[in-house]
Amino acid sequence: MARIQNIIGKRSNWSFPYAVFLILFVALPMVLIMGYAFVKEGGGFTFSNITRFFTDSDALSTFAVSIEIALETTAICLLLGYPVAWLLANSKFNKSSITIVIFILPMWINALMRTLATADLFNMLGITLGKGTLLFGMVYDYLPFMIYPIYNVLRRMDPSYAEAAQDLGAKPAKVFTSVTLPLSLPGITSGIMMVFMPTVSTFAISEFLTNNKIKLFGTIIQENINSSMWSYGAALSFIMLIIIGLTSLLTSSSEEDNVAEGGLI
Amino acid sequence: MKKLFARLYLGLILLMLYAPLIFIAVSSFTESRVLGNWTGFSTKLYSNLFSGEMSNSGLMSAVNNTLLIALIAALVSTLLGTLAAIGIFHSRGRRKNVVMFLNNIPMVNPDVITGVSLFLLFVFLGVTQGYVSVVLAHITFCTPYVVLNVLPKLHQMNPKTYEAALDLGATPGQALRKVLIPQLMPGMVTGFILAFTMSLDDFAVTFFTRGTVGLETLSTFIYTDARKGGLTPELRPLMTIIFIVVFALLLIFNIRQERAAKKKALLK
Numbered sequence: 001m002a003r004i005q006n007i008i009g010k011r012s013n014w015s016f017p018y019a020v021f022l023i024l025f026v027a028l029p030m031v032l033i034m035g036y037a038f039v040k041e042g043g044g045f046t047f048s049n050i051t052r053f054f055t056d057s058d059a060l061s062t063f064a065v066s067i068e069i070a071l072e073t074t075a076i077c078l079l080l081g082y083p084v085a086w087l088l089a090n091s092k093f094n095k096s097s098i099t100i101v102i103f104i105l106p107m108w109i110n111a112l113m114r115t116l117a118t119a120d121l122f123n124m125l126g127i128t129l130g131k132g133t134l135l136f137g138m139v140y141d142y143l144p145f146m147i148y149p150i151y152n153v154l155r156r157m158d159p160s161y162a163e164a165a166q167d168l169g170a171k172p173a174k175v176f177t178s179v180t181l182p183l184s185l186p187g188i189t190s191g192i193m194m195v196f197m198p199t200v201s202t203f204a205i206s207e208f209l210t211n212n213k214i215k216l217f218g219t220i221i222q223e224n225i226n227s228s229m230w231s232y233g234a235a236l237s238f239i240m241l242i243i244i245g246l247t248s249l250l251t252s253s254s255e256e257d258n259v260a261e262g263g264l265i
Numbered sequence: 266m267k268k269l270f271a272r273l274y275l276g277l278i279l280l281m282l283y284a285p286l287i288f289i290a291v292s293s294f295t296e297s298r299v300l301g302n303w304t305g306f307s308t309k310l311y312s313n314l315f316s317g318e319m320s321n322s323g324l325m326s327a328v329n330n331t332l333l334i335a336l337i338a339a340l341v342s343t344l345l346g347t348l349a350a351i352g353i354f355h356s357r358g359r360r361k362n363v364v365m366f367l368n369n370i371p372m373v374n375p376d377v378i379t380g381v382s383l384f385l386l387f388v389f390l391g392v393t394q395g396y397v398s399v400v401l402a403h404i405t406f407c408t409p410y411v412v413l414n415v416l417p418k419l420h421q422m423n424p425k426t427y428e429a430a431l432d433l434g435a436t437p438g439q440a441l442r443k444v445l446i447p448q449l450m451p452g453m454v455t456g457f458i459l460a461f462t463m464s465l466d467d468f469a470v471t472f473f474t475r476g477t478v479g480l481e482t483l484s485t486f487i488y489t490d491a492r493k494g495g496l497t498p499e500l501r502p503l504m505t506i507i508f509i510v511v512f513a514l515l516l517i518f519n520i521r522q523e524r525a526a527k528k529k530a531l532l533k
Binding site: 005008009010011012013014015016017018019021022023024025026027028029030032033036080083084087088092093096097098101102103105106108109110111112113114116117118120121123124140143144197198200201202203204208218221222225230233234237240241244248 | 376
C-alpha cells in the first residue's frame with residue numbers, strides 16, 4: 001500500500017496514462033501507416049505501393065497541383081497578412097488587443113460551411129468556379145493562421161530596436177527591411193507552416209470551390225481509403241508525411257515558441 | 266492620410282473574411298432553398314429550427330452528436346492533459362523528450378493523416394467504428410493543446426506548495442485537488458475551450474473514424490448534404506446563431522483578459 005502511495009505521489013509518474021495513450025493512439029497509428037504502405041499482404045517488405053505512385057500519372061499531377069496551390073496560397077496569405085499583422089501590432093494604428101480577435105474569429109465557424117457559402121457567393125456573383133475561386137477560398141480559410149503568429153511576434157518586439165535605427169538615421173523603409181522584418185522572421189516561418197501544411201493536405205474543400213474541376217492530394221488519399229485500397233492510401237499518406245516532415249524541419253526552431261504561447265484564444 | 270489607408274486596408278481584409286458569414290446570416294432570413302436566392306424576408310427557417318420541424322432531417326441529431334462528442338472529448342482531454350503536463354514538468358531526460366515528441370505529432374500532422382492513421386488503427390485492432398472511435402480520435406488531437414496550455418502555468422507556480430501539502434498530511438489526490446488544480450485552472454480552462462472548439466470544428470478525423478453505422482456530426486452532415494446537392498436551408502439560421510454565440514463568447518473572454526492584464530499592469 002505504501003509502495004503504491006509512493007508511486008502515485010511521485011509527480012513524474014503522472015504522465016504515465018497519457019504516455020500509454022500516446023503509444024496506442026499516436027505512435028502505433030504512425031507505425032501502421034508505414035506497415036500498410038511497405039508490407040505485402042501475407043508478409044514481406046515491398047516498395048510496390050510507393051513505385052505505383054510514381055507511375056500513376058493522375059496521382060502525380062494531383063500531387064504537383066496540390067503543392068502549387070499550397071505554395072501560391074501561402075505566398076498570397078503572407079503578402080496580404082503581413083501588413084495586417086504589422087498594422088494591428090503598431091500602436092499608432094491600433095491600441096486594443098481585441099482587434100486581432102475579430103480578425104481570427106471566422107476560424108471558429110465550421111470551415112466546410114464557410115467554404116460552401118464562399119462557393120455560393122461566387123455563383124451568385126456569376127464568377128465561374130475554377131482555380132481563381134479555389135485560391136480565393138483557400139486564402140480566405142487560412143489567412144488568420146498567417147496573421148496571428150506574425151502579429152504575436154511583432155507585438156512582443158522591443159520598439160527600442162526600431163527607434164535606435166531611426167535615431168541613427170535610417171529611413172522608415174530601411175528600418176523595416178533591416179530591423180523589423182528580420183526580427184519578425186520567427187512569426188513568418190510559423191505562419192508559413194500553419195498555412196502551407198493544412199492547404200497542402202485539405203480534402204473536400206477544393207472540390208466544393210471548383211465544382212469538382214480541381215482535385216487535391218488529400219482527396220486522392222480519401223478516395224483510396226474509402227474504396228478499401230488501404231495499402232496505396234497508406235503509401236500516399238506516407239508521402240504526405242514526408243512533405244510535412246520536411247516543412248516542419250525547415251521551420252521547427254521558431255514554431256515551438258508560438259505554440260507554447262497558448263494557442264489561438 | 267496614412268491612418269486612412271491603414272483603415273481602408275484593414276477594412277477590405279475584414280470584408281473578405283466576413284463576406285461569406287454575412288452572406289449566410291442575410292440569407293438565413295429568406296425561405297429559398299438555394300443559398301443566394303432572395304425570395305422575401307421571412308423568419309420561417311428560424312421557427313423551423315426551434316419547432317421540432319427538423320426532427321426527421323437528421324440535422325438536430327447531428328448537432329446533438331457534435332456537442333456531446335465535443336463535451337466528452339474536451340473533458341477527458343483536459344483531465345488527461347493536465348495530469349500529463351504535471352508529469353512532464355517533473356520528469357527529465359529521455360522520458361520527457363519522448364512524451365513531448367509524441368505529444369507534438371497530432372498538432373503537426375494534417376487532419377487527413379491523423380484520420381487515416383486512426384482509421385488504420387481501428388481496422389487493425391478490429392474495433393467497430395462509431396461513437397467510441399470518434400471520441401477517442403478527438404481526444405487524440407485535443408489533448409496536446411491542453412498539455413501546452415497547462416505547462417506554462419506549472420512554470421509560473423511555486424512547486425513547493427504541493428510538497429508542503431503532502432508534509433501537512435494531504436494525500437497526493439487531495440494535494441492535486443486542493444493545491445495544484447486551483448493554480449493550474451486558467452491553463453486548463455483555455456485548454457478545455459480550445460479542445461472543445463477544435464472538436465466542434467473537426468471534419469476530416471471524424472470522417473475517417475465514424476465507420477458505417479450512420480453517425481453524423483454537423484461537419485459530416487454538411488458534407489453529405491452538399492454532396493447530394495443543395496444544403497438544408499435550416500443550416501443557415503443554425504450557423505448564424507452559432508456565429509453570434511461564438512462571437513459574443515470570444516469577445517467577453519478577451520475583454521475580460523485585457524481588463525485583467527490592465528489591472529495587473531496598474532498594480533505594478
